[in-house]
Amino acid sequence: MKQILFAGVIGLFLTLVGTPLLIKLLARKGYGQYIRDDGPREHASKRGTPTMGGIAFIFATVAAYFLAKVITGYLEGPEVDTAPTFSGLLVLGLMVGMGLVGFLDDYIKIVKRRSLGLRAKAKMAGQLIVGIAFAVLSLQFADNRGNTPASTKLSFITDFGWTIGPVLFVIWALFMILAMSNGVNLTDGLDGLATGASVLVFGAYTFIGVWQFQESCANALTLTNPGACYEVRDPLDLAVVASALMGSCLGFLWWNTSPAKIFMGDTGSLALGGVLAGLAICSRTELLMAVLGGLFVLITMSVVIQVGSFRLTGKRVFRMAPLQHHFELKGWSEVLVVVRFWIIQGICVIVGLGIFYAGWAADK
Template structure:
């Protein structure tokens, strides 16, 4: 919306004196900074009201799994969930205000984010109303997520209008691209659904998921800005995707809203993100990675999410095949709880890992 302020100087000649000042709204970097501040302020200001409203509506709060760490039954009982509504509201308001409303990439990624957020919201709603950790049927949930992801990937491929839009770029190589053709739509949908559920599995301790999401968002904000700039993408020899630079504004909105949410989610959490937030944010990261053609880099920068998801897959497969468990408890953050690590130790150490993985992922932009 603010992007159009410069047009006022053309419509109203008397405002031409402000043309130089209003021209800053054309710059992605300025609007990204504005999105960070707006997202954070929105959640800071309206967060307490949202928390009080959710606590009143939910009563007993999020049901705690009886087969999980026993300490959670005592320390986390009664904490409201659906905190993702705080993040999504701040994200949407900030993006609408600061992003270019004519950019289709922004709307596609927002559609995926809100679509996955709605699926997560329904799952949280069922858990809270039934006071059971069993929410939305897993197979039905995956089918809806897949449908959203398929439509989004098809739209992104059509937007690309370039042979590289259906190819998979390999990091550390200049021109190595694996061509999928239209099968890329299926691959892209897998990336989006996988990212959504990987972040969902990571959300198990206070502050554990939101900071790695913020780190990944900041990283992909930079990647989107570079990939959407013809000069920078040519210099770095990465695929130029016209229009994706605007996604940096959306990533800034996530960063700001995430900072606001962390204020309330820091141990001991006043509210949980819930599937409402984790599915939405994971789907957002997956769709941005597809848009900017850095799918493999997402697996690196989001390596913590991959580790959490793989730990669950390995645990389930091992138990079904051999009757034995690889980890004391899955996802893997619970394994470390069982080993005696305190919750702050796990969370902060996982944050450190996320920062290191982000640096490795960003290094792929130059090491080619």
């Protein structure tokens, strides 16, 4: 349990201290954000703000995870197993891989000084390579109970239904990874919006990991109700990853909140979306992710509705998509939109955790 606390605190400290250093480095190199001309006029003042800030919390999360392992291993002694797990490493690998794709996209935007980075096919190819690698590897490395990091069954609170097989699982995992990555990417349009929303979801997954560990089927002999246990390979280590992410994003939010001194860019948004999907897959809460990350789903659907309506009827439902810009054009201030959307995300997390707990209580 100490790993969770250390990972969160270290991640917070590293981004609080490291992000301003990254800001100076990016500003010195002239790596500033390109701003769309058709967006809200207030955004014009953001042109040139350093981007690719996702580098800060990606590095901080990985460092916090491993430092927490080292520190707790030293404090608790060699008889306690504090080694990294395959689940934790795969989720971190997914984050780094998606972040690398986003970094290439951001870098090309800056060098070419255009709003389009990687070509659509190249960007999709990068995401597919990273996603397929994660999906295939997550079905390997079974523990002594036969549990692999991921399962070929669909899951909501736990696994349910028939086994869909490895091929369909890879397709399903890719869909989740791409959907969440693009969802966070679409949400990242206002200062601190995506970062703050992500902090709330990572907090939820820290709780879920701890709860699944305490109610793990591996401890069935000591549980009051073995029938309500969880077959998750490494729940506690997933909580360590989630805590490191929560702390790192919270520290980054100090510099990313309005008025932002740095933007996460595609480097950060693709990484956050990918790691959210990875946590959902490895914790067997795939469909629950749609509730816990409800704000990302809502904003993504606003784009789908806008594009679909325009193509079918020639009319727009919103003044501008994604949804946050619609409210800006209606006269809401940026800070007002962000805070109210954080409240919506907080409600989604509360509802999601309520469903998670209710599912466990119903099986008691």
